[in-house]
Amino acid sequence: MMMVKFQAVESSALDWSGDGLVVSLFEGEVELTGSLAQLDEKLFGTVKELIAEKEFEGKPGSLAAARVGGGSSIRKVILVGLGQRDNLTLEGIRLAAAAAARSAKAEKCKTVAVSFPVWNGAAAKTARAIVEGVELALFQDSRFKSEPDKNHTVDSVDLLGLVGVDEAIAQAIQICAGVNLARELVAAPANACTPITMAEMAQALASELGLELEILEKEDCEKLGMGAFLGVAQASDLPPKFIHLTYKPRVTPRRKLAIVGKGLTFDSGGLNLKTQGGIETMKMDMGGAAATFGAAKAIGLLKPPDIEVHFVSAVTENMISGHAMHPGDFLTASNGKTIEINNTDAEGRLTLADALVFTEKLGVDAIVDLATLTGACVVALGDDIAGLWSTSDELAAEVNQASELAGEKLWRMPLEEKYFEGLKAMHADMKNTGPRAGGSITAALFLKQFVEKTPWVHLDIAGPVWTDKEKGYNSAGATGFGVRTLVNWVLNA
Numbered sequence: 001m002m003m004v005k006f007q008a009v010e011s012s013a014l015d016w017s018g019d020g021l022v023v024s025l026f027e028g029e030v031e032l033t034g035s036l037a038q039l040d041e042k043l044f045g046t047v048k049e050l051i052a053e054k055e056f057e058g059k060p061g062s063l064a065a066a067r068v069g070g071g072s073s074i075r076k077v078i079l080v081g082l083g084q085r086d087n088l089t090l091e092g093i094r095l096a097a098a099a100a101a102r103s104a105k106a107e108k109c110k111t112v113a114v115s116f117p118v119w120n121g122a123a124a125k126t127a128r129a130i131v132e133g134v135e136l137a138l139f140q141d142s143r144f145k146s147e148p149d150k151n152h153t154v155d156s157v158d159l160l161g162l163v164g165v166d167e168a169i170a171q172a173i174q175i176c177a178g179v180n181l182a183r184e185l186v187a188a189p190a191n192a193c194t195p196i197t198m199a200e201m202a203q204a205l206a207s208e209l210g211l212e213l214e215i216l217e218k219e220d221c222e223k224l225g226m227g228a229f230l231g232v233a234q235a236s237d238l239p240p241k242f243i244h245l246t247y248k249p250r251v252t253p254r255r256k257l258a259i260v261g262k263g264l265t266f267d268s269g270g271l272n273l274k275t276q277g278g279i280e281t282m283k284m285d286m287g288g289a290a291a292t293f294g295a296a297k298a299i300g301l302l303k304p305p306d307i308e309v310h311f312v313s314a315v316t317e318n319m320i321s322g323h324a325m326h327p328g329d330f331l332t333a334s335n336g337k338t339i340e341i342n343n344t345d346a347e348g349r350l351t352l353a354d355a356l357v358f359t360e361k362l363g364v365d366a367i368v369d370l371a372t373l374t375g376a377c378v379v380a381l382g383d384d385i386a387g388l389w390s391t392s393d394e395l396a397a398e399v400n401q402a403s404e405l406a407g408e409k410l411w412r413m414p415l416e417e418k419y420f421e422g423l424k425a426m427h428a429d430m431k432n433t434g435p436r437a438g439g440s441i442t443a444a445l446f447l448k449q450f451v452e453k454t455p456w457v458h459l460d461i462a463g464p465v466w467t468d469k470e471k472g473y474n475s476a477g478a479t480g481f482g483v484r485t486l487v488n489w490v491l492n493a
């Protein structure tokens with residue numbers, strides 16, 4: 001596991017020496033004045049030459065790198081663009097830091113320093129964004145490669161000109177540990193990440209971080225009447241695991257929060273079997289659970305003083321076999337509601353139904369669930385934006401604010417009650433799927449049947465959980481989407 005050593009140093013670029021110096025520049029402000037002119041002089045005019053030669057304009061995320069000759073104490077200089085000064089955002093800094101880190105790695109710099117402007121007078125938030133950008137961009141998952149990764153790594157990153165941000169740096173590292181856990185869980189294939197290994201992972205988190213752990217086995221779930229979850233689980237040769245981790249602060253909590261994640265370690269579709277072009281990526285169908293446990297890791301490390309947090313996932317696979325649920329079967333969830341299964345591929349909402357009922361019984365003040373729930377949400381919002389549904393404007397606003405701070409995009413969607421018509425069944429309380437139109441909305445309305453009165457947010461993360469190609473601070477593959485939003489939500493609760 002690569003570990004970058006981050007530290008804030010008060011001094012400016014003028015006093016720094018090492019392999020790679022990252023200088024960030026605003027668009028249209030690339031003429032060198034003041035300390036930049038001084039720096040350029042120290043670097044024998046390399047910065048000026050580089051700007052001219054590469055026609056560097058400071059466009060967001062743009063890069064230019066050059067060797068500094070003449071035995072300079074700084075080996076390479078890397079320019080990164082920030083875009084227009086007036087449009088600077090934390091996400092812009094995060095993305096620029098990520099681009100710079102990748103460039104530093106490609107330029108074989110081991111010791112790196114970065115010089116970024118402070119966003120909005122907020123040094124701590126700026127430091128966090130820089131560390132997140134670097135840490136998330138440099139993360140590499142070579143667990144399943146036969147040869148260990150021999151790539152060059154960045155050893156240290158000094159944050160120049162920032163003071164009083166040591167705690168922010170430490171926090172960002174802990175948050176990224178949570179994001180990277182989520183990425184590893186999602187990236188692991190269904191023959192390596194199973195309900196059993198998920199339970200083992202939760203056990204490891206519990207003992208490392210002092211979290212409470214409850215695992216309900218199949219028999220325990222039967223006793224609680226979790227017929228919807230168990231209906232999905234019944235075709236698998238692997239035992240289902242209902243996982244419940246709890247972070248408890250030392251003092252009586254001011255607020256009790258819950259995070260619930262969809263945990264399908266594989267979704268074949270069941271007897272409504274998926275086909276090529278859909279089925280082979282369905283290891284990612286535990287992305288909600290991954291975000292949940294990634295957040296558990298981060299929260300367990302950060303130890304917020306007065307917030308209790310529950311982390312819940314009903315983990316199983318959706319498989320086919322002689323004992324699979326049939327299309328047309330009726331299932332009874334743990335709140336007594338009956339469901340006609342008109343499509344076995346709408347399994348996530350079935351597992352979540354029992355998970356939500358269980359979670360509400362814990363007596364929490366708010367519930368956020370995350371699920372790779374519908375292809376319809378991807379059609380509606382594309383690959384980069386998660387859908388948000390909520391019964392509470394206040395909670396929706398909290399989660400929205402947390403996501404903005406994280407740079408994870410959400411868009412609120414309607415819980416259009418009228419559309420529940422589409423889920424009406426002849427002999428059961430509801431069907432598990434409605435018409436094609438508004439598919440992500442009826443999915444959310446289905447979940448709503450299993451939350452009585454607790455303020456609740458549902459996030460459909462089917463799009464952003466995965467990226468086919470490198471994008472910003474995400475490398476190709478699992479993104480760990482949701483973890484940073486969840487952590488921000490808990491920390492600001």
Ligand code: BES
Nearest residue numbers: 285343345346372373374375376433462
């Ligand atoms: N896990 C899928 C949703 C999904 C699709 C996630 C694409 C990530 C990428 C979910 O269980 C599912 O199969 N949903 C169906 C619902 C339909 C049967 C109403 C879908 O979206 O097609």
Ligand code: MN
Nearest residue numbers: 267345346347
């Ligand atoms: Mn499915």
Ligand code: ZN
Nearest residue numbers: 264267285348
């Ligand atoms: Zn699914």
